[in-house]
Amino acid sequence: MKNKIDLDNLRKENLESIPDMERRSFLKMGLLVTGAFAGGSMLSVISNIDKVFASKAEMREKYPYKPHYSMVIRQDRCIDCERCLEACSRTNNVAEYGYRTNILEKITPDAIGQKREFIAVLCNQCNNAPCVRACPTKATYKDKTNGIVMMAQEKCIGCKVCVLACPYNARYFNEEKHAIDKCNFCYDSRLSKGYERTACSEACPAGVRVFGDLSNPDSEVYKLVHQIQRPVWVLREETGAKPNVFYTKG
Amino acid sequence: MANGYKPLKVSTVVSGVAKSLDASFFAEWASVLRDLLSGSKSFYLMILLGAAIVYFAAMGGLDAMRIGYRHAYAVTREVPWGILISTYIFFVVTSTGLCIVSSIGHVFGVKNFMPIASRAVFLSIVTIMAGFTVIFFEIENPFRMAIYNLISPNLTSNIWWMGTLYGAYMVFMIIEFVMLLLKQHRLATYAGLLGLVSGIVAHSNLGAIFAMLHGREYWYGPYLPVYFIASAIMSGCATIILFTWIAYKASNREMEGPMKKSMEAIGKLCTMMIAILMFFTSWKLITGSVAGGGKVEAIRAMMAGPYAMNFWVFEVGMGMVIPFGLLLMSKWKDMRMMAVATFMMMIAIFIMRYDLVLIGQIVPSWHELGVSEYPQLLSYTPSLHEFAVVLGGMGMVAISFMLGEKVFKGHKSEDH
Ligand code: SF4
Ligand code: SF4
Numbered sequence: 001m002k003n004k005i006d007l008d009n010l011r012k013e014n015l016e017s018i019p020d021m022e023r024r025s026f027l028k029m030g031l032l033v034t035g036a037f038a039g040g041s042m043l044s045v046i047s048n049i050d051k052v053f054a055s056k057a058e059m060r061e062k063y064p065y066k067p068h069y070s071m072v073i074r075q076d077r078c079i080d081c082e083r084c085l086e087a088c089s090r091t092n093n094v095a096e097y098g099y100r101t102n103i104l105e106k107i108t109p110d111a112i113g114q115k116r117e118f119i120a121v122l123c124n125q126c127n128n129a130p131c132v133r134a135c136p137t138k139a140t141y142k143d144k145t146n147g148i149v150m151m152a153q154e155k156c157i158g159c160k161v162c163v164l165a166c167p168y169n170a171r172y173f174n175e176e177k178h179a180i181d182k183c184n185f186c187y188d189s190r191l192s193k194g195y196e197r198t199a200c201s202e203a204c205p206a207g208v209r210v211f212g213d214l215s216n217p218d219s220e221v222y223k224l225v226h227q228i229q230r231p232v233w234v235l236r237e238e239t240g241a242k243p244n245v246f247y248t249k250g
Numbered sequence: 251m252a253n254g255y256k257p258l259k260v261s262t263v264v265s266g267v268a269k270s271l272d273a274s275f276f277a278e279w280a281s282v283l284r285d286l287l288s289g290s291k292s293f294y295l296m297i298l299l300g301a302a303i304v305y306f307a308a309m310g311g312l313d314a315m316r317i318g319y320r321h322a323y324a325v326t327r328e329v330p331w332g333i334l335i336s337t338y339i340f341f342v343v344t345s346t347g348l349c350i351v352s353s354i355g356h357v358f359g360v361k362n363f364m365p366i367a368s369r370a371v372f373l374s375i376v377t378i379m380a381g382f383t384v385i386f387f388e389i390e391n392p393f394r395m396a397i398y399n400l401i402s403p404n405l406t407s408n409i410w411w412m413g414t415l416y417g418a419y420m421v422f423m424i425i426e427f428v429m430l431l432l433k434q435h436r437l438a439t440y441a442g443l444l445g446l447v448s449g450i451v452a453h454s455n456l457g458a459i460f461a462m463l464h465g466r467e468y469w470y471g472p473y474l475p476v477y478f479i480a481s482a483i484m485s486g487c488a489t490i491i492l493f494t495w496i497a498y499k500a501s502n503r504e505m506e507g508p509m510k511k512s513m514e515a516i517g518k519l520c521t522m523m524i525a526i527l528m529f530f531t532s533w534k535l536i537t538g539s540v541a542g543g544g545k546v547e548a549i550r551a552m553m554a555g556p557y558a559m560n561f562w563v564f565e566v567g568m569g570m571v572i573p574f575g576l577l578l579m580s581k582w583k584d585m586r587m588m589a590v591a592t593f594m595m596m597i598a599i600f601i602m603r604y605d606l607v608l609i610g611q612i613v614p615s616w617h618e619l620g621v622s623e624y625p626q627l628l629s630y631t632p633s634l635h636e637f638a639v640v641l642g643g644m645g646m647v648a649i650s651f652m653l654g655e656k657v658f659k660g661h662k663s664e665d666h
Contacts, residue, residue: 104623121616133406133407134407136399136404136410137402157394157398159409164330166465166615167465168615169615171327178391235619241464
């Protein structure tokens with residue numbers, strides 16, 4: 001078959017044969033994320049997964065959570081209006097001295113044309129969450145159904161090891177809540193009340209933050225991730241946290 | 251003693267303890283009380299000074315609780331662990347080290363290490379308590395810890411293991427000390443062994459808290475748990491040498507022969523541990539200088555950046571090179587020179603812990619992303635409230651040490 005992608009061989013190819021560095025690292029990431037989608041059975045985020053792993057039928061794509069909540073950030077669309085941050089603070093009682101999500105600015109001085117980019121960051125609801133492993137009292141835990149990393153506030157002793165453990169600077173201690181506060185994809189404030197999207201996703205005028213169920217082929221996040229025309233990547237992949245927030249451009 | 255591992259029976263324990271609680275025991279304690287009341291002026295002055303420090307520290311700590319740690323302490327979202335964590339580590343490293351050094355005599359029966367055992371065990375209890383006190387003022391909800399550590403344990407968490415094992419450790423050490431007082435040497439040995447095991451495992455877990463944070467390159471890897479144990483032994487040796495010297499000086503006593511021998515043996519062990527630590531540190535630098543981006547940044551901050559003075563002057567100079575030289579020169583007989591060396595080491599070790607905790611955090615999480623928000627290394631300077639709590643911990647140790655010398659009569663119970 002012509003369009004069959006042989007990931008195993010692709011990985012072994014030289015750089016020159018793959019024009020797009022980011023795609024390459026995405027593919028690599030795909031393989032890494034794969035075994036890792038904690039349930040261990042999702043093997044690729046590439047659409048033609050069945051063909052790729054035709055030889056290994058037992059390694060069918062299967063997400064460990066249902067719904068498997070995820071967010072795709074269309075990075076190049078962000079204009080730094082920060083409406084998402086306002087919506088988040090309003091919806092989730094975020095302290096004025098803290099934040100659950102943030103917009104970072106990156107400047108590439110020697111780029112031709114546009115030099116500034118804005119990068120939205122938030123909790124990645126990691127599949128292999130370092131914060132969850134480190135917490136002594138299970139005050140932060142991974143929800144077994146939807147994979148969201150939640151807080152059981154009353155159990156939090158405030159040791160802040162999770163703040164150190166998180167590679168994404170996604171946690172802060174909230175004095176009023178007497179516990180760590182972090183993004184939970186608006187689970188308590190919206191999802192559990194029947195809303196389909198997070199506050200930030202809804203507030204964004206530029207459609208940067210696409211939210212949905214990564215395991216549902218009809219959802220937009222599924223379509224954005226399971227394709228190979230545009231690069232998709234994750235942040236700080238090297239930490240092995242297996243994030244569920246993906247980034248894309250174009 | 252160490253060869254007396256006969257199976258223990260509850261009845262023998264009870265009758266043994268009861269036997270020690272006879273009239274002479276109480277008479278002894280009455281005399282202790284008399285001693286305490288008849289201390290010299292300078293003794294009371296020192297105690298008063300220590301009490302004042304602890305008092306002001308307690309006020310500082312309580313004030314911090316009142317206004318909220320976010321306002322009182324200099325820690326931030328990006329640098330959530332500061333001098334209180336490093337001071338806690340300093341105390342528990344010292345405690346674990348003292349336990350290890352005391353166990354060489356007390357558990358393993360090496361004769362030269364016996365004279366210091368009682369004082370070392372006592373100090374190890376005092377320092378772990380000081381550590382717990384400091385951490386009490388660091389953790390946001392310490393009371394919840396007692397509950398949820400128990401009913402919602404996370405067995406993959408190093409903090410859980412460390413907290414639980416250090417709790418057990420403290421109990422074992424107290425039992426050991428009481429048994430030493432009651433002259434129940436066999437029981438003391440058992441308790442000492444349990445204390446030693448839990449202390450070492452707890453301590454390596456303390457190292458693992460840092461070593462298992464895979465987003466933090468400076469700490470990540472198997473180095474720290476091993477390093478922590480080695481540096482604990484070094485700290486334990488330095489502490490017991492210094493405090494024994496002070497105890498004898500303060501009470502105007504001449505060191506007895508066995509104690510001199512003991513100091514010599516511990517001094518040698520101390521020197522050897524410094525040498526080992528020198529290797530550890532050198533290889534940490536050498537491997538770190540060719541590591542990935544974040545780690546190289548951290549190592550650079552340590553060697554030539556904001557932490558260079560801490561590193562070269564304190565860690566290397568006062569912590570290793572100078573005391574190493576002094577100890578060699580003292581031939582482990584010149585007590586004053588050994589005291590100077592170990593005093594320097596104590597200061598340096600405190601800074602070592604500080605650097606270890608801070609340098610691991612100064613490279614921002616988003617460093618490699620190259621965003622404008624985090625153009626440089628993060629910084630942290632302890633606040634007054636934090637200093638107050640640190641001083642309080644030290645004051646606690648000082649007072650307890652002085653009272654301990656009086657109450658336990660210079661820890662002479664080991665002269666058997
Ligand atoms: S991004 Fe941070 S807070 Fe969120 S799950 Fe991962 S480690 Fe935990
Ligand atoms: S601060 Fe709270 S949530 Fe974070 S590790 Fe400690 S107890 Fe767990």
